[in-house]
Amino acid sequence: MKRLTLLGTVAIAALIALSGAASAKTLKVVTSFTVLGDIAKQVGGSNVEVKNIVPPDGDPHEYEPTPDDAKNLKEADVVIVSGLGLEGWMDRLISGSGYTGTPVVASEGINTRTMKEDGEPVTDPHVWNSPVNVQVWVKNIEKAYEGADPEAAELFKANAENYTKELKDLDAYARSKIDPIPQEKRKVLTSHDVFGYFGREYGVTFLAPLGLSTEGEASAADVAKLIAQIKKEGVKVYFFENSNDPRLVQQIASATGAQSGGELYVEALSKEDGPAPTFEKMFRYNVDQLADAMAKQNVAEQ
Incomplete structure (x- = not known):
């Protein structure tokens, strides 16, 4: 009798765990372009559904937003942009979509460089071509996810730490090839x-x-x-x-x-x-x- 009771307790606990997993929150995330979208998926794992705006092989400078983009933006729990002037069309999209949140600027905190545009110095927005910079993206995205879904904070932290190790490996790989x-x-x-x-x-x-x-x-x-x-x-x-x-x-x-x-x-x-x-x-x-x-x-x- 005790054995049956123990088995029943284990079964009930398993059902509760499965029920909790099934009802876990899935964040609706919108990212501005594919590179950022992939990093957002790496940090979020199965707890996020990422919809990206600029498609594969698309130019993030010249993109023209669509009605579907506006719809996805309005329904998003988290919106992530790279920032630094890359997505010049984003303000227009936000104002037309009805989205009332504040986009997460993934590049905030990066040690930026300047470049020339029409003879004037501007901030270079192409930060992702260094995996050292992408590590900052990962931290900012993890923080945003944690704020939107505190219960999954440990999962986001683990994903971020694992992916940061991959980024450090990429940096080492580049140096081994170019040095x-x-x-x-x-x-x-x-x-x-x-x-x-x-x-x-x-x-x-x-x-x-x-x-x-x-x-x-x-x-x-x-x-x-x-x-x-x-x-x-x-x-x-x-x-x-x-x-x-x-x-x-x-x-x-x-x-x-x-x-x-x-x-x-x-x-x-x-x-x-x-x-x-x-x-x-x-x-x-x-x-x-x-x-x-x-x-x-x-x-x-x-």
Whole structure:
């Protein structure tokens, strides 16, 4: 009789646990673009449902919000943006959606750098191209989730700690690939000035015809100046980006003799069947492409 009672108690406890798990809160989360969306999923795990605004291979500078975006935003428990001027369309979307909360700015607290836009200094918003910066994103997202669902705080903390370890591994991986390349050979041409934080972290010089955003157009004088600089500094490799038009950088490469190193994923993840469907895969892919191209350039010049 005692045995049956014990088994019954265990069964009841299991049912209660399952009932509690089934009724656990699932946060509705909206993120501005795919890179941020993946980090939000990593921190939230099964306790969040993430809907992303700018799609895979999309340009976060030039995106035009849709009615579905407004609907998702209004229903969200947590809205996360990168900030620093990246999502210029977000204020318009918020005001038209009826969303009454305050978006979480994932980049708050990052040691930012400045860049030139139309001759004026502005804050560089492309912080995610350094996994050191993404660690700050993780902390800010964990804090936001904890505020929205305190009961799941320990789960969010564990997810954040595990993913932070992955980010530290990514940083170490980049250094292992790039450190052997001589400093003077770490020079690359890209479509626009998006790799500033990567360059600062790993000692790579990136040259680009466009500055902060892909929305602007490079003047003939700026292009001519860049071509002269590329020739002077001996830049031999260029890359185009999955989220914007490659024609300008290809024209500059043609004028300088730079050879294509392929496509990089910098402002948007690829689709699921592509080479960069997560931030971890995107970063490793970019590091491999850049390091291999610079290493080959170095060998060719020896």
